[in-house]
Amino acid sequence: MQKLLEEIATTAATNPDKGRVATYIPELAGTDPNQFGIAAAMADGRVFSAGDADVPFSIQSVSKVFALALALGRVGDAMWTRVGREPSGLSFDSVLLLERENGIPRNPFINAGALVTTDTYLAGSSPREALGELLRFIRAAADDDGIHINEKVARSELATAHRNYSLAHYLASFGNMQASIDKVLGTYCHQCGVEMTCRQLAMAGRFLVDGDKMPALVSAERRRRINALMMTCGHYDGSGDFAFRVGMPGKSGVGGGILVVSPGRASIAVWSPGLNPYGNSKLGTEAMEAFARKTGWSVFGVPQGHEQVT
Amino acid sequence: MQKLLEEIATTAATNPDKGRVATYIPELAGTDPNQFGIAAAMADGRVFSAGDADVPFSIQSVSKVFALALALGRVGDAMWTRVGREPSGLSFDSVLLLERENGIPRNPFINAGALVTTDTYLAGSSPREALGELLRFIRAAADDDGIHINEKVARSELATAHRNYSLAHYLASFGNMQASIDKVLGTYCHQCGVEMTCRQLAMAGRFLVDGDKMPALVSAERRRRINALMMTCGHYDGSGDFAFRVGMPGKSGVGGGILVVSPGRASIAVWSPGLNPYGNSKLGTEAMEAFARKTGWSVFGVPQGHEQVT
Amino acid sequence: MQKLLEEIATTAATNPDKGRVATYIPELAGTDPNQFGIAAAMADGRVFSAGDADVPFSIQSVSKVFALALALGRVGDAMWTRVGREPSGLSFDSVLLLERENGIPRNPFINAGALVTTDTYLAGSSPREALGELLRFIRAAADDDGIHINEKVARSELATAHRNYSLAHYLASFGNMQASIDKVLGTYCHQCGVEMTCRQLAMAGRFLVDGDKMPALVSAERRRRINALMMTCGHYDGSGDFAFRVGMPGKSGVGGGILVVSPGRASIAVWSPGLNPYGNSKLGTEAMEAFARKTGWSVFGVPQGHEQVT
Amino acid sequence: MQKLLEEIATTAATNPDKGRVATYIPELAGTDPNQFGIAAAMADGRVFSAGDADVPFSIQSVSKVFALALALGRVGDAMWTRVGREPSGLSFDSVLLLERENGIPRNPFINAGALVTTDTYLAGSSPREALGELLRFIRAAADDDGIHINEKVARSELATAHRNYSLAHYLASFGNMQASIDKVLGTYCHQCGVEMTCRQLAMAGRFLVDGDKMPALVSAERRRRINALMMTCGHYDGSGDFAFRVGMPGKSGVGGGILVVSPGRASIAVWSPGLNPYGNSKLGTEAMEAFARKTGWSVFGVPQGHEQVT
Known part of the structure; x- marks a missing residue:
């Protein structure tokens, strides 16, 4: 090997x-x-x-795997009422299918679906707590406490996140966002910034x-x-x-x-x-x-x- | 078992x-x-x-697997210039993505892609010859000469095949059909009629x-x-x-x-x-x-x- | 009559x-x-x-006519580089065509286009100044100084404006928003609230x-x-x-x-x-x-x- | 003038x-x-x-105006159950909206709608009779018996009409074609060939x-x-x-x-x-x-x- x-x-x-x-x-x-x-x-x-x-x-988006595991741990199969399990056939930040399907993203690995995942593991907690829990999950999986979030990258991402803000508001317009958009986006961009x-x-x-x-x-x-x-x-x-x-x-x-x-x-x-x-x-x-x-x-x-x- | x-x-x-x-x-x-x-x-x-x-x-559409194997045997990877390998995210006879992608069907298992597959294994031969070859492939795979096509089902299907005719003409308008539409449809409907x-x-x-x-x-x-x-x-x-x-x-x-x-x-x-x-x-x-x-x-x-x- | x-x-x-x-x-x-x-x-x-x-x-959307006149007064035909003049064929807040056309809304009377209009007449000024100018235009047109904005309606609208926020961020992701999203949305919702x-x-x-x-x-x-x-x-x-x-x-x-x-x-x-x-x-x-x-x-x-x- | x-x-x-x-x-x-x-x-x-x-x-497509007048003369407002009256927002031979709207073309001036128009004025008659009637209408309107169809253009068009065949079969799959596809296409291409x-x-x-x-x-x-x-x-x-x-x-x-x-x-x-x-x-x-x-x-x-x- x-x-x-x-x-x-x-x-x-x-x-x-x-x-x-x-x-x-x-x-x-x-x-x-x-x-x-x-x-x-x-x-x-x-x-x-x-x-x-x-x-x-x-x-970046590899984090969606850990986030999904965390969210499923929180709510179990109830998650599948808010996000689908089908390939989207379109690019990662497309809104086309979202419109066809009344705000239910195709799967948790396109951006719209990942925002629902983040909203799910956020639940009632603060972004800081939620991100803490995500890091604990990743560190436990890797058996390595040295893993952290690059704050600079996260902020750089948040500052240019118009497409993701757009998706989040779109989901919210269908009632498929529970936390505030700013909380979800802040958490999401930090999640992507894991290094x-x-x-x-x-x-x-x-x-x-x-x-x-x-x-x-x-x-x-x-x-x-x-x-x-x-x-x-x-x-x-x-x-x-x-x-x-x-x-x-x-x-x-x-x-x-x-x-x-x-x-x-x-x-x-x-x-x-x-x-x-x-x-x-x-x-x-x-x-x-x-x-x-x-x-x-x-x-x-x-x-x-x-x-x-x- | x-x-x-x-x-x-x-x-x-x-x-x-x-x-x-x-x-x-x-x-x-x-x-x-x-x-x-x-x-x-x-x-x-x-x-x-x-x-x-x-x-x-x-x-019916299970035949698309045998047809694909036959077509790949004919032209090899050249087939992938005429059809994609991605899930479509849409229903089996949708034209939406076909329009976006200039007549290249998403994959060989949706109807549009399967029509390209049929057109590929038809090549220069007659429908009768091509279907004969398909049956030989299936019979060899199954080690069973008793497998045949139900002619009544094939004809019933051909008579109501407007959506597939539409897809075939659409592909033809992009130059992605080689045999005549009638030959392709006739062969395709018989292929689906394998029993x-x-x-x-x-x-x-x-x-x-x-x-x-x-x-x-x-x-x-x-x-x-x-x-x-x-x-x-x-x-x-x-x-x-x-x-x-x-x-x-x-x-x-x-x-x-x-x-x-x-x-x-x-x-x-x-x-x-x-x-x-x-x-x-x-x-x-x-x-x-x-x-x-x-x-x-x-x-x-x-x-x-x-x-x-x- | x-x-x-x-x-x-x-x-x-x-x-x-x-x-x-x-x-x-x-x-x-x-x-x-x-x-x-x-x-x-x-x-x-x-x-x-x-x-x-x-x-x-x-x-509400009748205001888009006055807003368009005001924006055209500001920038003239330069406006047509940011918004089209074609019917959309789709509902007022659809994003479908926006995606096809790289962030150029079909026309100034669908919501996406109206947000560009608002962003245009906002230009460098504050929402308060811009709305003041809009009201002056309407009052002059109507020869009536009694026309005003219903603040309660405007705020009610802003609080449920997820779809419009989504469109604005989407436009911004294509570089077709100049003022901040919050300014544009605030101004837009007040414009709709004219009574x-x-x-x-x-x-x-x-x-x-x-x-x-x-x-x-x-x-x-x-x-x-x-x-x-x-x-x-x-x-x-x-x-x-x-x-x-x-x-x-x-x-x-x-x-x-x-x-x-x-x-x-x-x-x-x-x-x-x-x-x-x-x-x-x-x-x-x-x-x-x-x-x-x-x-x-x-x-x-x-x-x-x-x-x-x- | x-x-x-x-x-x-x-x-x-x-x-x-x-x-x-x-x-x-x-x-x-x-x-x-x-x-x-x-x-x-x-x-x-x-x-x-x-x-x-x-x-x-x-x-060519200017003929759609005369065809529409003829079809309306035949069936009156009943025509509007088979075709809409809205701009399509898309190109003349798009199928996208047709799929969204269950086979009802957006209007009689895009190709799909014009095929329905032709099918409507064809009614029970033969293509020859129907085209004769269309020519009589146009000649009466122009007060000129010298107007005719260019047979060569019509045939050239029919031979490359895959996109229109596709649209017609698509309409047929929704039950929105009454005459045979070949009759409708033959009549349509001759209608376009009026000189x-x-x-x-x-x-x-x-x-x-x-x-x-x-x-x-x-x-x-x-x-x-x-x-x-x-x-x-x-x-x-x-x-x-x-x-x-x-x-x-x-x-x-x-x-x-x-x-x-x-x-x-x-x-x-x-x-x-x-x-x-x-x-x-x-x-x-x-x-x-x-x-x-x-x-x-x-x-x-x-x-x-x-x-x-x-």
């Missing part, structure tokens, strides 16, 4: 097309696109990594991997269901393509990070800031495609045998 | 809500909703079944299961990719829900059949004519949910261990 | 179906639907009225009527163009129907008021709080249809002759 | 930007863009013309002008209503702009012709084959804008006085 990750990091380093760094969050616009890191936390407890796996980055290294993110993703040595933060059934949502909705309107090419549940963020789960085997984190046209990490996606090919870990192929790669 | 299938068949038989039989194909409108069959063809060669597993039914029993369909689905005893009709990589498409797009705008609840790749048809693949383990076919609001078999979906829960075969959970069910 | 207005008022009074009063602005929800007023300010200076023509009501009687509104509409005795607040060309916009876009997705049935430029408001212009002849105001399914005054629309039939003032018929009605 | 038309023709001749000739109908693609004709048939019986006013051209000169078209448009010397083919009320539809829907998604700039009811065709009505005054026809981005004649639109400015005939300005231009 170590050798595989190093090969992948080397291939990425020599790829001349790094994709384009997102510019709409001013604080992130200056990130160096020549960075690439990858880490894998195995079900047996071992952790491997290569490249810039210890450089912290903004996890981790690949190694930390791979560790934090272990709660989605079945296994005795994995942190038991959610039930096996919920684990499977979150993985299913990551598979069908984790990459916006590029979800089908990721499933086709990689074949593992994954959630990407505009900061260039991707968290991928190999059920029963490992949690993998990859990061490179340049994005492809879908808004997902270009080198990260390509790396995961190579990873899946080499390991045979696509959930759509043989479920046993190939994993001698380790 | 035999016991499990029988339990599931019994539960289905006592469920008072059978869903609603589709009425838009006159020839199918009169089907008795009180029928339920299930069959599983295992990777080790054994076959189990329960209920009305030997009653033939119209596979099988649950046992035959489970057998025919084995080409999507990795295993030494399975028919090697497509490469391992293509197998994984077709499974990925079934997972993200196999149930129209209910695909996310099926992934969430069942967690296995599946393709449904309006005749009430569903083909489900457990990679490396089995091909499962279930059938009951009453549909849920998404247009997928109601009892069939519920049966597969129970099946997944009992077997632990969700691809999103543990990849080994649970399968002692057999 | 006096006789005609009285006949129309009598017919309205006896109509059992008054339409439904809008409920989404709490302060207006309690309005008595049994009210009906009509007034006509003629090009020769005479004014006629009947029914509840001296009861003040909330002009007039039918008599006052008919007087205020005279600046859109060509004639020596009419207030010359805009050029003849601008007058024609505003009238054209009222014809094609003045009644949301009921604009075509109003043109078909009435044949005069008109602008409706959710408070039940309609301002109608007969070019060269008169400005007519009608009011009744109950709405039809398009969100336009039900009795008001029917009254204007009868008015047009009796007077022959449709712009699509003979331009001279019939007006002996006076 | 003669002098005005000649000035306008001269201006057009010297304009370097002629727009782009439509290429999707092969038979029309080769038309010389340097042609420009204009003609006006006055309410008092006089006819003026300038430029290439005697060159026949394909009226006239500007002089003939101006004459034919007189039935929409109120006046003693005008042909009385429809009632005054129907005349006004057809004019209203031309104003709000006559130029597809450029209708608002035409109303804004010209201020008279008009209907354009992709062949470069525009029929404009000045109620009570004149019927005007202008033709130049190059189109603007909306698909309307570029020089024709500009000519009508100049014409409206010079004559003051916008229906949105003074209804009397200016017409001394004659």
